[in-house]
Amino acid sequence: MFPESxxxxxxxxxxxxxxxxRTAARFVFxxxxxxxxxxxxxxxxxxxxxxxxxxCSYCFNPFDSFENxxxxxxxxxxxxxxxxxxxxxxxxxxxxxxxxxxNKYKGIYFVLGGVMNLKKEGKNIRIDELKQRIKDSNFKExxxxxxxxxxxxxxxxxxxxxxxxxxxxxxxxxxxxxxxGELEYADEETLESAFQGRK
Amino acid sequence: MFPESxxxxxxxxxxxxxxxxRTAARFVFxxxxxxxxxxxxxxxxxxxxxxxxxxCSYCFNPFDSFENxxxxxxxxxxxxxxxxxxxxxxxxxxxxxxxxxxNKYKGIYFVLGGVMNLKKEGKNIRIDELKQRIKDSNFKExxxxxxxxxxxxxxxxxxxxxxxxxxxxxxxxxxxxxxxGELEYADEETLESAFQGRK
Numbered sequence: 001m002f003p004e005s006x007x008x009x010x011x012x013x014x015x016x017x018x019x020x021x022r023t024a025a026r027f028v029f030x031x032x033x034x035x036x037x038x039x040x041x042x043x044x045x046x047x048x049x050x051x052x053x054x055x056c057s058y059c060f061n062p063f064d065s066f067e068n069x070x071x072x073x074x075x076x077x078x079x080x081x082x083x084x085x086x087x088x089x090x091x092x093x094x095x096x097x098x099x100x101x102x103n104k105y106k107g108i109y110f111v112l113g114g115v116m117n118l119k120k121e122g123k124n125i126r127i128d129e130l131k132q133r134i135k136d137s138n139f140k141e142x143x144x145x146x147x148x149x150x151x152x153x154x155x156x157x158x159x160x161x162x163x164x165x166x167x168x169x170x171x172x173x174x175x176x177x178x179x180x181g182e183l184e185y186a187d188e189e190t191l192e193s194a195f196q197g198r199k
Numbered sequence: 200m201f202p203e204s205x206x207x208x209x210x211x212x213x214x215x216x217x218x219x220x221r222t223a224a225r226f227v228f229x230x231x232x233x234x235x236x237x238x239x240x241x242x243x244x245x246x247x248x249x250x251x252x253x254x255c256s257y258c259f260n261p262f263d264s265f266e267n268x269x270x271x272x273x274x275x276x277x278x279x280x281x282x283x284x285x286x287x288x289x290x291x292x293x294x295x296x297x298x299x300x301x302n303k304y305k306g307i308y309f310v311l312g313g314v315m316n317l318k319k320e321g322k323n324i325r326i327d328e329l330k331q332r333i334k335d336s337n338f339k340e341x342x343x344x345x346x347x348x349x350x351x352x353x354x355x356x357x358x359x360x361x362x363x364x365x366x367x368x369x370x371x372x373x374x375x376x377x378x379x380g381e382l383e384y385a386d387e388e389t390l391e392s393a394f395q396g397r398k
């Protein structure tokens with residue numbers, strides 16, 4: 001029904017997180033009507049994003065490598081003041097940011113890249129990379145800071161089981177997070193007490 | 200908190216219809232991780248869209264002008280078999296498409312570009328262009344096919360009032376559409392009976 005160039009772009013926008021075909025179509029009509037300079041701004045910003053943003057080779061957190069394109073580590077991983085004996089495992093970038101905002105955690109992170117998808121038996125998360133990091137480092141504590149949702153709990157249990165052979169103290173965020181809630185939406189106080197009440 | 204290039208793109212995606220800052224941030228992380236060829240496909244498709252899609256100079260419906268770049272009218276407006284004495288006023292492109300799918304309406308359209316925003320006193324919809332079209336044509340019937348929502352009803356009343364001086368039979372889609380429902384989501388049967396039951 002739609003012209004081909006519209007149809008193609010609806011297909012591509014439908015792959016964006018939380019976007020269905022109807023929303024994708026709205027995006028396309030929005031782009032058709034967008035003033036030329038705003039469209040160019042959008043396209044340039046996407047190109048710029050890909051040019052300057054790198055994924056940290058240690059923790060997988062994105063960072064701006066504009067000032068030093070050869071840099072492989074994010075500012076947190078290369079900060080000498082961060083405690084390299086404490087690792088905090090999060091599902092995604094936004095969760096890392098939420099914890100950083102509390103300003104209470106001084107260790108380093110690992111971005112898992114998702115939660116367990118039972119069909120894929122954990123192959124959609126960075127479990128092998130995580131084990132490699134732990135093998136190569138000297139962690140005294142590992143904090144599993146994954147959303148207390150059903151999938152998140154399954155993921156946390158899976159990680160605990162996988163990390164057991166390393167024999168490192170492993171904690172989970174406890175107090176403060178209601179079951180079914182999402183870490184990303186927690187206010188700083190709640191998150192802070194969840195951090196302190198870890199057990 | 201985010202690097203500047205991420206922040207900038209979050210700002211731009213937040214302007215997309217129905218996208219908040221959190222969803223915008225998810226889009227940015229999606230783009231960061233998108234394989235290079237898929238990213239290029241997306242950028243090229245947007246450029247292509249803007250190159251080939253034109254807005255019809257009569258009804259404001261987007262159409263593909265790839266085969267004839269000089270064409271100003273959409274396929275519906277230039278179809279000699281469409282009844283040029285019947286005008287159907289819709290809020291947006293998706294609504295036009297929904298009506299076309301019923302295959303029952305043989306007149307032409309006018310895309311209003313939105314519903315009344317009381318603050319803007321109707322300046323956000325194409326009411327002047329609509330009146331100009333009616334002045335330049337010989338319509339025997341005008342069908343106001345706007346969503347039966349609160350804003351839609353206000354818009355329909357506003358249009359009826361504005362078009363009264365033209366003294367043309369004006370109908371509204373009646374039977375079939377539940378109050379508060381949206382035309383875009385109606386199934387073809389419901390929409391067809393709404394069309395037939397206009398009064």
